[in-house]
Amino acid sequence: MPTLPPGFRLQRETNTEEFFINMGPQHPSTHGALRLALRMDGETIVELVPHFGYIHRGMEKQAESMSYLQYIALSDRQDYLTAIQNNLGVVIALEKGMNVGVPEKGEYIRVMLQELGRIASHLVFFGCFGGDLGGQTCLLFGFKEREMIHDILEEVTGSRLTTNFFRPGGSRYDVPETFIPRVKAFLDHLEDSMRDYERFLSKNIIVLERSIGIGVLSKEDAIAYGCSGPVLRASGVNFDVRRVNPYSIYDQFDFDIPVFHNGDCYDRYKIRIAEIHESMKILRQCIDKFPKEGPWRSKEKPVRLPEGRYYSEIETAKGLYATYVVAATTGEKPYRIHTRGPSFPHIAALNKMAQGHKISDLVTIMATLDPVIPEIDR
Amino acid sequence: MGIINYAPKILDPIPGGKYVVNAIDYVVNWARANSIWPLTYGTSCCAIEMMSSSMARYDIARFGSEVFRSSPRQADLFILAGTITRRMAPAIQMLWEQIPGPKYVIAMGACTISGGPFIYDNYSVVRGAQNLIPVDVFVPGCPPRPEALFHGLLTLREKILKETCRHPWHEGKPKDVSTMDRYREAAKTWAALEEMKDEAMAEARAKFKEEHPDYKSAYKPVRVKKEDFPEVPRVPFKRFGLTQSELFAKLREKFPKVTVHTHSEDPIEDVVAAIPADRPLEVMVEPEDYLSIVEFVKSSPEFNMDYLIDVTAIDYDDHFDMVTMLRSLEHGHKLFLCVQMKKDFSIPEEKRATSLLASVKSISHLYPGAEVKEREVYDMFGINFEGHPDQRRIFLDKDFVGYPLRKDFTHPQMIRRPV
Numbered sequence: 001m002p003t004l005p006p007g008f009r010l011q012r013e014t015n016t017e018e019f020f021i022n023m024g025p026q027h028p029s030t031h032g033a034l035r036l037a038l039r040m041d042g043e044t045i046v047e048l049v050p051h052f053g054y055i056h057r058g059m060e061k062q063a064e065s066m067s068y069l070q071y072i073a074l075s076d077r078q079d080y081l082t083a084i085q086n087n088l089g090v091v092i093a094l095e096k097g098m099n100v101g102v103p104e105k106g107e108y109i110r111v112m113l114q115e116l117g118r119i120a121s122h123l124v125f126f127g128c129f130g131g132d133l134g135g136q137t138c139l140l141f142g143f144k145e146r147e148m149i150h151d152i153l154e155e156v157t158g159s160r161l162t163t164n165f166f167r168p169g170g171s172r173y174d175v176p177e178t179f180i181p182r183v184k185a186f187l188d189h190l191e192d193s194m195r196d197y198e199r200f201l202s203k204n205i206i207v208l209e210r211s212i213g214i215g216v217l218s219k220e221d222a223i224a225y226g227c228s229g230p231v232l233r234a235s236g237v238n239f240d241v242r243r244v245n246p247y248s249i250y251d252q253f254d255f256d257i258p259v260f261h262n263g264d265c266y267d268r269y270k271i272r273i274a275e276i277h278e279s280m281k282i283l284r285q286c287i288d289k290f291p292k293e294g295p296w297r298s299k300e301k302p303v304r305l306p307e308g309r310y311y312s313e314i315e316t317a318k319g320l321y322a323t324y325v326v327a328a329t330t331g332e333k334p335y336r337i338h339t340r341g342p343s344f345p346h347i348a349a350l351n352k353m354a355q356g357h358k359i360s361d362l363v364t365i366m367a368t369l370d371p372v373i374p375e376i377d378r
Numbered sequence: 379m380g381i382i383n384y385a386p387k388i389l390d391p392i393p394g395g396k397y398v399v400n401a402i403d404y405v406v407n408w409a410r411a412n413s414i415w416p417l418t419y420g421t422s423c424c425a426i427e428m429m430s431s432s433m434a435r436y437d438i439a440r441f442g443s444e445v446f447r448s449s450p451r452q453a454d455l456f457i458l459a460g461t462i463t464r465r466m467a468p469a470i471q472m473l474w475e476q477i478p479g480p481k482y483v484i485a486m487g488a489c490t491i492s493g494g495p496f497i498y499d500n501y502s503v504v505r506g507a508q509n510l511i512p513v514d515v516f517v518p519g520c521p522p523r524p525e526a527l528f529h530g531l532l533t534l535r536e537k538i539l540k541e542t543c544r545h546p547w548h549e550g551k552p553k554d555v556s557t558m559d560r561y562r563e564a565a566k567t568w569a570a571l572e573e574m575k576d577e578a579m580a581e582a583r584a585k586f587k588e589e590h591p592d593y594k595s596a597y598k599p600v601r602v603k604k605e606d607f608p609e610v611p612r613v614p615f616k617r618f619g620l621t622q623s624e625l626f627a628k629l630r631e632k633f634p635k636v637t638v639h640t641h642s643e644d645p646i647e648d649v650v651a652a653i654p655a656d657r658p659l660e661v662m663v664e665p666e667d668y669l670s671i672v673e674f675v676k677s678s679p680e681f682n683m684d685y686l687i688d689v690t691a692i693d694y695d696d697h698f699d700m701v702t703m704l705r706s707l708e709h710g711h712k713l714f715l716c717v718q719m720k721k722d723f724s725i726p727e728e729k730r731a732t733s734l735l736a737s738v739k740s741i742s743h744l745y746p747g748a749e750v751k752e753r754e755v756y757d758m759f760g761i762n763f764e765g766h767p768d769q770r771r772i773f774l775d776k777d778f779v780g781y782p783l784r785k786d787f788t789h790p791q792m793i794r795r796p797v
Contacts, residue, residue, distance in 0.1 A: 006768075006770055007770070009767065009768065025466060025469050026419050026473060027448075028418045028448045032420065032421060032422070032425070033421045033460075033466055052750075052772050053463075053771075053772060053774060053775075054421070054465050054466045055421045055422055055460070055461060055463055055466065056463055056465065056773035056774065057461055057463065057496050057502060057503055058496070058499075058500045058501055058502045059496075060783060061499055061500070061501065061782050061787075062496065062498065062500060064499070064785075065499045065794075065795045066795075073495065074495065076423075077422065077423055077495065080422065080426055081426065095612070096656055096657065099612060100609075100610070100612065101609075101610035101611045101612040101613060102610060103608070103610050124426075139429075139433065140433055140434050143429070143430060143433035143434065143435070144433070144434050144435070146430075147430070147433070150430075160427075160523065161423060161426060161521055162520065162521065169607075169610070221746075223684055223707065224745060224746050224747060225746055225747040226685060226686045226745070226747035237707065239707055244710050245616075245618065245710070249613075251616065295607050295610075298608065298609055299607045299608060299609045300607065308657075309657075309660060311657065311658055311703075311714075313687075322687055322688060322703070324690065324701070324703075326692050335692070336692050336693075336783075338688070340687060340688040340690075340703075344751075345747045345750075348746075348747060348749065348750045349746075349747075373421075374421070374422045374423075374460075374461075377773055
């Protein structure tokens with residue numbers, strides 16, 4: 001048996017000649033700086049080894065010399081598609097330490113921005129999924145509605161992408177008066193265009209042929225690898241932090257957790273489309289119940305955490321985003337902050353999904369995992 | 379590049395030839411400046427803004443750059459969208475070398491200009507793309523808006539229009555990666571300049587006071603009254619699954635050595651009962667019990683910890699705390715196992731920074747997802763995992779010296795944050 005490159009461990013006897021292909025770190029369909037080493041038999045993938053670290057920026061080392069508030073700005077740059085959700089994940093952990101609550105209006109602002117962020121992330125998925133399958137038009141479609149969300153975010157937070165918005169006890173600013181009418185107008189627009197988009201992609205014969213039965217992740221494997229979010233729910237596990245450990249005021253809304261059972265690429269696509277509809281449901285309820293009066297943040301306190309370890313978890317568009325804050329002494333600086341991003345286990349499970357498929361199917365599988373590499377490498 | 383650079387040599391001796399040369403310049407520049415094809419490259423946040431700029435709202439096609447090429451051999455423009463790490467640097471130089479000339483580089487975002495938010499206490503980020511390859515245009519912002527990128531593109535266009543056959547595009551050289559860090563020198567020069575400026579200002583102020591002894595500023599500070607917010611209590615946490623006391627009692631029945639971290643002298647049961655409901659139970663575990671406890675909580679139907687959230691570690695002066703976060707999908711309770719590992723101080727002091735200081739059993743055969751997480755802990759802290767199938771560095775190069783998340787880690791390129 002010849003010696004294999006590092007990472008490969010499948011031993012098998014073959015009559016064909018195997019060869020190795022390097023995919024990345026600069027490759028359009030690895031969604032960032034990720035390198036995949038592929039062991040091929042003809043055009044079939046025998047084994048796959050991901051190599052991380054091409055965008056490892058040492059955020060956790062930096063966090064040790066930062067104050068808690070400064071780290072919120074760094075969390076934007078982890079998963080930049082759901083920056084507004086990462087902010088909340090960090091802030092909830094800090095709130096647990098400081099023991100401050102959020103007034104009702106502040107909670108509504110949080111939930112609404114969370115769901116807008118979720119829709120924005122899923123629209124990018126929609127675009128990239130279509131784009132990776134060869135339909136560049138989908139990219140244009142997905143980003144069309146996304147720009148409207150960016151307009152709303154820019155009006156509220158002052159930034160398009162890296163929002164840095166939430167603070168312990170509420171948020172940085174109150175929402176402007178135009179916020180609710182704009183969200184309402186956006187939802188009406190999105191409902192129409194989602195109907196078009198689904199007709200465009202969901203029954204498309206190319207999409208069906210290239211995604212049904214491709215990259216199947218069984219329920220057991222999905223749990224064992226620690227997958228979360230749409231990837232786990234597409235494999236038939238009903239797990240959503242908004243339902244099992246409700247944070248903010250998610251327990252006051254009526255919405256469903258879509259669960260699919262095949263665990264293939266098509267289910268992972270369908271589940272995200274279904275989640276956009278659920279998010280729209282939550283947003284509509286928010287608009288109806290949004291308190292016009294009242295404070296939007298609680299009394300400002302210095303961000304000092306007492307000694308202890310604080311843990312928070314939220315459901316971002318990608319899955320379970322957990323923050324673990326260690327405060328060794330009471331003060332303004334953390335001893336250590338660790339972030340658990342949802343994409344890391346997904347790429348770890350990629351080998352399981354891609355084995356036995358053709359190399360072009362790997363592009364589909366990568367697209368449906370919707371990974372963001374800076375959040376893996378941090 | 380190419381045959382048109384010889385045009386002046388051939389045409390200048392001919393009467394009226396220089397007008398033909400100018401006409402050739404005009405046509406070539408018109409073609410080049412209106413079809414700058416960028417390379418599809420992006421590492422982080424700026425890549426999304428680069429994508430946005432090529433979509434319907436902003437429409438980069440107005441400037442002739444809509445053809446994003448996946449192969450560097452077909453591209454003219456290298457938009458460096460996103461942070462550049464030391465591990466990515468050779469790949470960037472290679473990509474740049476593969477682009478045929480004339481080639482142009484736009485450094486997009488704060489990270490590619492100076493390191494951006496990742497300047498201080500950082501061991502992996504390259505502080506500025508100009509340390510790797512020649513850069514034509516810098517676009518500031520974090521991330522820059524699409525309009526800013528377009529401004530950069532138009533600036534580049536102006537630069538291209540100034541090229542002629544007589545002063546053609548000139549190929550720079552990629553920089554040597556080993557001499558990358560010129561930040562310190564620049565910082566020193568900057569500090570000296572600042573000092574000079576301060577002195578000059580102080581002199582001017584003293585002079586002004588001498589000349590106008592009874593001058594009073596008309597400026598009055600206006601303070602906006604802060605809004606008065608009430609204090610809001612936290613919403614009570616909704617618990618699922620077993621309580622912390624039940625979890626602890628059941629675990630203690632089987633493993634009497636487990637405790638929780640406490641400074642008080644109360645009985646341990648009271649300490650556990652006093653933990654707030656929204657904080658997961660974190661039990662201290664002996665390293666030799668660790669594997670059997672994980673096996674037990676995974677297989678026992680009462681616990682049923684089938685989901686591994688994360689494995690991480692914390693470095694203290696004389697020990698590591700390794701935290702394994704487990705969760706039961708069925709019941710909903712969480713259990714954090716904290717393994718306290720004494721550092722191996724028998725290793726001579728000069729070798730400690732580069733050697734593995736503690737060892738623990740791997741749980742990757744129970745949870746396949748733990749494999750990459752344990753590799754991360756090994757990479758960042760230098761903790762050995764016995765029985766790990768593939769223990770390699772995961773985020774850093776294999777010849778990287780030291781373990782970055784240890785508190786005493788030093789790196790020649792690391793700049794301490796000024797306090």
